Amino acid sequence: MYPKRFEDLIHAFQKLPGVGEKTAQRYAYTVLDWNEEERETFIHAISHMKEGIHRCKICGNLSDGELCDICSDENRNHHMICVVQSPKDIQSFESMQEYDGVYHVLNGTINIQKGILPDQLNIESLKNRIESENIEEIILATDPTVDGETTALYLEKMFKNHVKVTRLAYGIPMGSHLDYADSLTLLKAFENRK
Amino acid sequence: MYPKRFEDLIHAFQKLPGVGEKTAQRYAYTVLDWNEEERETFIHAISHMKEGIHRCKICGNLSDGELCDICSDENRNHHMICVVQSPKDIQSFESMQEYDGVYHVLNGTINIQKGILPDQLNIESLKNRIESENIEEIILATDPTVDGETTALYLEKMFKNHVKVTRLAYGIPMGSHLDYADSLTLLKAFENRK
The missing domain is CATH 1.10.8.420 (RecR Domain 1)
Known part of the structure; x- marks a missing residue:
């Protein structure tokens, strides 16, 4: 037509x-x-x-030059790394205006079916950072999906003996209604009650 | 950022x-x-x-060549013109698979505030078609908005002494619920009851 x-x-x-x-x-x-x-x-x-779009040499975030704004900012806490799947997620954290550490972008998640194995992700450089920089804590902030969880578990196993490893909390999202929460989310919220 | x-x-x-x-x-x-x-x-x-995208010389529809598929189709009824605002609307009519007449694309609607006057629309060529071809009916199928109505009224006035002019029926959309219909639509449906 x-x-x-x-x-x-x-x-x-x-x-x-x-x-x-x-x-x-x-x-x-x-x-x-x-x-x-x-x-x-x-x-x-x-x-x-x-x-004009580069990847930061340290963390893999989108950047204008060799280093991104965050990695080159001396006022930030360089001993705390928040590990995310994509540069997009950094924006979400930054808009929170609470986190002052740095980031590490994995560029995806482990997905056996699609053939994405750990060595295709930005994990080697994370290992190097943990070994060479004085890192106190890494926060695993992958998506709460099967792939995200798999990746987080993999990283947790890999690094838990070298550095403090934390995960984001799961639970009911703020401003939502209980009856709209799916049962898995509700279960997590129940388990992690305090 | x-x-x-x-x-x-x-x-x-x-x-x-x-x-x-x-x-x-x-x-x-x-x-x-x-x-x-x-x-x-x-x-x-x-x-x-x-x-590769041209406008049909007759009706203004998008076309591969000088004439669009519809205007060059001899099996269609060339004595009936459906007047629409945009080529997009032709697709909607065609997917109905019921109308076998031809079209005329106005390329917009009269809008005094935006300074769009009748002479900026594809009206002159419609007039020529009505005068030179043996047209029996024109169906005004502009949107049921203020601008669409204005344009339809303008065309109705212009052509009603030369050719049979009809309008699409207004009413409750099929498959909808009465309580969701806005009062203007309901009023139209009530007025045009039969």
Whole structure:
């Protein structure tokens, strides 16, 4: 029904996460209505992004240069490492405005089925940091999913004899209602009551 | 917090309709994880789209060539024109698989506040079609919004002495519940009861 090029455009947008056909169509129509300049700006942002986006040499966070803002900040506590799956998670922690330690980005989780093994994750460099820097605590902040849990258990086993290893608490999310909590979450909240 | 280029990417995605900061971030992270080829395909779809997407000379629908599939289809009823705001709406009608007439795309609606006057819409060509082709009926299928209604009233006034002009029926949507219908829709459904 649509012109070939328009179909291509719709398919392109469907590659974005959570974008189905309807949304992709909506995006495609919007882009079609853009003027030359708007389209150029959009294309430029995508085609030139890699040039200015680096990974921090220490923690793996996104950065403008060799080190990210956090690792190069002397005011932060460099003896405490929060281990996360992705740079995205750092943003969530930072918006909390409470944690003043540093981070380590694993770049994924262990997933046997997909063939993602520990050596494909950013674990070796975490080991080096723990061995060479004076680390007091690592906080395992992987997602509470099967893969996240597997990864956290793996890291816990690996490091618990070298450094204090903690995990985020599980429980009922603030502002939610008890009857909406799934039973696993409720179980965790019950087990960890104090 | 983010590298400059990454911020640019997030801002670029926020230009898409209904995309806020969170979604834009999610898209940006996805694109960052794409390999060279995936990124090239995406950029190519956007940068080359105009080349292969034309507007039908007759109705203004999106088309591969001079005429769209519908206008060049001899099996369709060319004496009946459904007037819509955008090519998008044609898709909705076509998926109904009931209408066999042709279309006319206005490319928007009259909106005095935004300075969109009738002469900026695809109305002149509609007038030409009504005058030169043997049109029996035009169906005004603009959105049931203030702008859509204004435009439909304008067209109705303009053409009602030359051709049979009809409007889509308003009422309760199928499969919905009465208590969810807004009072204006309910009023329309009540007025047009039969």
